Amino acid sequence: MNHRTTILDAQSIADLRELSYVNFGDHDISPEEVRHILELCDAAWTHSGDPKHPHAVLRSGQCSTGFFDVLRALRFTNLCRLFAHQLARKANRFMAQHGLQPPDWVVGSDHAGAALSHSVAEFYGCEHDFTRKHPEDPKQQLWERFQIGPTQRVLNVEELVTTTGTVKAVRKGIRDGNLTEVMFMPFALTAVHRSDEETVEDHPILFLAHFDVKTCDQAECELCAAGSKRLSPKTHWLELTQP
Numbered sequence: 001m002n003h004r005t006t007i008l009d010a011q012s013i014a015d016l017r018e019l020s021y022v023n024f025g026d027h028d029i030s031p032e033e034v035r036h037i038l039e040l041c042d043a044a045w046t047h048s049g050d051p052k053h054p055h056a057v058l059r060s061g062q063c064s065t066g067f068f069d070v071l072r073a074l075r076f077t078n079l080c081r082l083f084a085h086q087l088a089r090k091a092n093r094f095m096a097q098h099g100l101q102p103p104d105w106v107v108g109s110d111h112a113g114a115a116l117s118h119s120v121a122e123f124y125g126c127e128h129d130f131t132r133k134h135p136e137d138p139k140q141q142l143w144e145r146f147q148i149g150p151t152q153r154v155l156n157v158e159e160l161v162t163t164t165g166t167v168k169a170v171r172k173g174i175r176d177g178n179l180t181e182v183m184f185m186p187f188a189l190t191a192v193h194r195s196d197e198e199t200v201e202d203h204p205i206l207f208l209a210h211f212d213v214k215t216c217d218q219a220e221c222e223l224c225a226a227g228s229k230r231l232s233p234k235t236h237w238l239e240l241t242q243p
């Protein structure tokens with residue numbers, strides 16, 4: 001059995017917990033394998049197309065035909081390390097192609113981005129911290145604990161990129177919280193990309209898997225028009241995923 005069939009043969013979280021990043025040292029795991037991991041961890045949901053089934057309402061108020069809660073997979077430390085190692089492989093290739101030095105800092109966001117970014121930092125043996133959500137405005141990310149030197153290279157890592165809003169908020173928060181200019185590396189990493197935007201500040205976003213999900217305002221939502229209920233994935237995950 002080769003390494004690539006091992007993931008797709010997994011039938012339970014117990015099977016996934018036997019995976020080690022070491023066994024994928026020279027393999028890229030495929031988007032199908034990432035999806036299989038997420039589905040076994042109950043971390044991925046997409047709408048069936050049947051309007052009798054509910055669909056998701058996002059924090060922005062928009063309707064969505066899919067939702068990813070990647071932390072449900074990242075809570076298993078071996079899977080977090082596997083995703084982190086695979087992202088570091090992508091980053092290494094990009095840095096080699098563009099003649100870039102490795103990062104001095106890896107940064108993530110509060111909260112789900114913190115675990116994965118920490119694991120990526122471990123592969124570089126570099127410094128790591130994550131921003132803190134503004135207590136009154138969760139769209140703002142604050143950087144308050146450390147200063148980053150003006151010659152230090154900073155790499156953004158997120159577990160999920162939906163609108164690129166979080167990556168931008170992390171960069172803004174770090175710039176605002178740092179006394180000197182901050183040098184971000186000219187790319188960012190995410191495990192799951194479900195955005196229409198492929199860049200942040202003209203820097204490419206490298207990902208393990210991309211998923212197409214339809215997001216729209218409620219007034220234009222075909223599922224709402226057909227009578228499908230809108231449920232928040234944060235509070236109604238079971239009803240949404242097992243209608």
Ligand SMILES: [Zn+2]
Pocket residue numbers: 055063064218221222223224225230
């Ligand atoms: Zn809707």
